[in-house]
Amino acid sequence: MRKLIATALCLAATVTATGCGATVEKAAETKSSAVTLTNCGRKVTFDKVPERVVTNDVGITELMFALGLEDRMAGFAMPDDKGDLAGVPWKDGYEKVKWLSKDQLTRENVLDARADLVFAGWNYGFREEGGFTPDALNKLGIPSYVLTESCRNGRTENARGIMPPLQALYTDLTNLGKLFDVERRAAALIAGFRKRIAEVHDRAPKGADRPKVFLYDSGQDQPFTSGRYAAPEQIITEAGGTNLMHDVEDSWTTVGWESVVERDPDVIVICDYGDVSAEQKRKFLLSYGPLRHVSAVKHKRIFVLDYVDLVESPRNPSAVERLGAYLREVADER
CATH class of the missing domain: 3.40.50.1980 (Nitrogenase molybdenum iron protein domain)
Known part of the structure; x- marks a missing residue:
């Protein structure tokens, strides 16, 4: 969609960012049982916990970092117009995970990374041109998760958005928490976000x-x-x-x-x-x-x-x- 950070303050809740000195639960070991999630209105079943996730764009990548899931990642793609990454709350994640591309993800760099999950969004990586879609990846045996903010809503050919955007954020954190067995961490993040936003809303x-x-x-x-x-x-x-x-x-x-x-x-x-x-x-x-x-x-x-x-x-x-x-x-x- 668009290319696209600058220095931000560490989030107030100590569970929010591993790069701010927070103590968080370790990402769970691989589970044998399947997990079924609702993603963009469809039931999607994952047979195992992904171990080599690739992400497209900065917001999506930082959702993984905020949950402390950098050890589950094989890389990310994003343009290099992101300002000072050394100053972001998730500095450790950026230092640990490989920068695969300074453009959007492609089938080639996903395959090269031996990805077992692609986390992207429509116009945040997924696109019809070039055939980089969840369906195309599925044919290669690679599961996908679509950013909820970007879900197509059917009102026009490519219109996006199926729920209020903060609810989309909480939905993705909840789903990722369930998939990676870090549900307590996801719930704590969401609770902290809701509290901070409510405090602003009350004074607005x-x-x-x-x-x-x-x-x-x-x-x-x-x-x-x-x-x-x-x-x-x-x-x-x-x-x-x-x-x-x-x-x-x-x-x-x-x-x-x-x-x-x-x-x-x-x-x-x-x-x-x-x-x-x-x-x-x-x-x-x-x-x-x-x-x-x-x-x-x-x-x-x-x-x-x-x-x-x-x-x-x-x-x-x-x-x-x-x-x-x-x-x-x-x-x-x-």
Whole structure:
């Protein structure tokens, strides 16, 4: 989908990250019994605990790291525009697990890694072009798990998202916990995430004080943004704002500038990644003629979050906390 971290604070709950000095249970030894999970609305049975998982993209990779499952991984693929990986909460995981590709996963590097599970998502690795799909991998004898945020929903040909995005995060953590027999660790992570997000929600602006927020990913002719089923929807909502494109029944998608101008956001959140820097995106937004009367542009209310904050990942709670603090300031100013 998109290429795509910057330094983040270690998560507050000590069980959250092995790279923050936390003490966590050791990943379980291989079980002999099969495990059946519901993934993207389908029952999927795994005959054994995977031992050579490969992942695609940063958020998916860090879900494994957050559960302490780096010993179960054979490698990951992601672009190298990820900032300072040495400063992330899961530094040890990045040092231990092999970086297979600075592009998306392919059948070749999956086979070379002798993978026994591919954990990716639609437009986060899985794609029809080139035949890198769960069905194609299954024919090679390699099971897959699809990131829940990316599940296709059938509303249009490639529309994605079947549940609220934070629920998607908790669903994947629960499923991975069951598959790898680290259910207590997964439950503790989820409980910690819920507590942190609830604390922000309780302090968030209410009613008419809630700022309208537009998520700007990229694009000049047409903006690429977040609909109802991508992580920014609930990051914005729990932080105290209203996602400008809440009515779009997709995850990441393109809209028209006309709809942005008409809906008049109070705040624009920039997704920082790739070859175009956050500062370059900010300069474009502030200088783009059609946006000159938009409240967020007039008042220069532009906030930056990293790509990994804004896709399904264990960094979502931190993003809620940081955006929540900013939206409270905006609400107080208005």
